[in-house]
Amino acid sequence: MTEDVHLRRVPRQTRGQQRVSKILSAAAELFAEIGYDAATTNAIAARAETSIGSLYQFFPNKDAILEALSNQYKAELAELFSSLSPNPNSSVELMFGQIVDTVAAFYASRPGFQVVFYGSSADDELAEAADVLYQTIIASIDGLIDFYMPGLEPTRRTLSALVSVKAVKSLLPMAVANNGTINPYLITEIKTLVSAYLRTTLHK
Known part of the structure; x- marks a missing residue:
């Protein structure tokens, strides 16, 4: 991976860890359904039932999620x-x-x-x-x-x-x-x- 692709913020509380887990699960589902290229951060956030702002708190982009x-x-x-x-x-x-x-x-x-x-x-x-x-x-x-x-x-x-x-x-x-x-x-x-x-x- 490129060096600039990292978690923007590491979740330390249970709630944050659960949110990251939901984002990753949602991303996995979408990657499988429509492919990595077609999946967007907005679609991943929607599938994870979280806001795009919450997603960006942890991941700067789709590559970081991958x-x-x-x-x-x-x-x-x-x-x-x-x-x-x-x-x-x-x-x-x-x-x-x-x-x-x-x-x-x-x-x-x-x-x-x-x-x-x-x-x-x-x-x-x-x-x-x-x-x-x-x-x-x-x-x-x-x-x-x-x-x-x-x-x-x-x-x-x-x-x-x-x-x-x-x-x-x-x-x-x-x-x-x-x-x-x-x-x-x-x-x-x-x-x-x-x-x-x-x-x-x-x-x-």
């Missing part, structure tokens, strides 16, 4: 991945299956995440927000591969993480409908695909 939403998703993803404790008696393939389930559920329950995660090459701010989330997931997968295969050459390990995440990212929209319904058969196919890839590339 940054805050991206940071929220990043923190939630980090918490999710930290809860997936590696099991020494398991394998990276089985662990990745759990990750696919976790990411699919996260994706399905947050329509705004879908917009931010996939970004747009035509919008620098949205593309950068997408890259932040993408790199967060890749770093988590890289760490898991390192846990299960500590002797693996770092470049190969990171490449395996990148390809695995890219595959899941490409296929998720096919497995999760716009209304959040998850197709379990397609999720199973994604797991099979990525597990086969990891088995092949990591055990050469």
Whole structure:
């Protein structure tokens, strides 16, 4: 994100925190419904049932709202991945299956995440927000591969993480409908695909 995009005022009281939360939820809904470019701060304020003046107390512009939403998703993803404790008696393939389930559920329950995660090459701010989330997931997968295969050459390990995440990212929209319904058969196919890839590339 550009350096001048920050919260104008950090809410310290519960009421202010709730207002910011409503603004972010409203923004996520609108980004999912009409797209980031079409959403305006006025529309976001109206959806959040707050005045445009109240919105501007916290966010100087729409880019700042996007940054805050991206940071929220990043923190939630980090918490999710930290809860997936590696099991020494398991394998990276089985662990990745759990990750696919976790990411699919996260994706399905947050329509705004879908917009931010996939970004747009035509919008620098949205593309950068997408890259932040993408790199967060890749770093988590890289760490898991390192846990299960500590002797693996770092470049190969990171490449395996990148390809695995890219595959899941490409296929998720096919497995999760716009209304959040998850197709379990397609999720199973994604797991099979990525597990086969990891088995092949990591055990050469």
